[in-house]
Amino acid sequence: MAMKYLSVLLVSIFILVSISCDTLDDSGIDPDPLITAEIADSQTYNLVTPVYGMQVSIKNGVDRSDQGVLDILDRRATQFLDCQFAEGSQLGFEQVMLDDGTIVPPLSDLRVFVVPIRYKCDVPGTSVCNGTYFSGVDIVTVAEGGFAGCDVFLPWKHELGHRYGMELDHSNQSDFQSCIGDSSCDIGDIFD
């Protein structure tokens, strides 16, 4: 009975999971091993951001201190919400209903898996990602960076954009671009 329930749960998760992925193909460095929704889901999220209470797991190899990572995640989430929504950063503490009726839970429900560099990913159209939003499990995976000319954790706001309504095929990215872009890095360095 327990196994049967587990199977149903797993199948449900797989059906619910939809994936966005942001690619970076021009680096000569080999990507880290594959990260799937299942792998992200199996991490231990034992850190919590001070402002929004996002649950964070930081993989070995990330340069920045844990506290530094948590602060960046909070700060940029605040920036994104202030920029994207009239109601502003307060929305991060609330359940948000998007125009299409989708309910987005508070940021304290979001898990963030922070990894050092880009990684293999199993999504249509690409095999290497530096950021992914797994909507079925509400997890963002984000790479610290190491991209020439770019700030750290550059895909973070982009993946938040996906959580707050940016389509997986980026068809409505123009509605988000001014709030997910980062002026310190050329857009061509980030998105394929």
Ligand SMILES: [Zn+2]
């Ligand atoms: Zn994307």
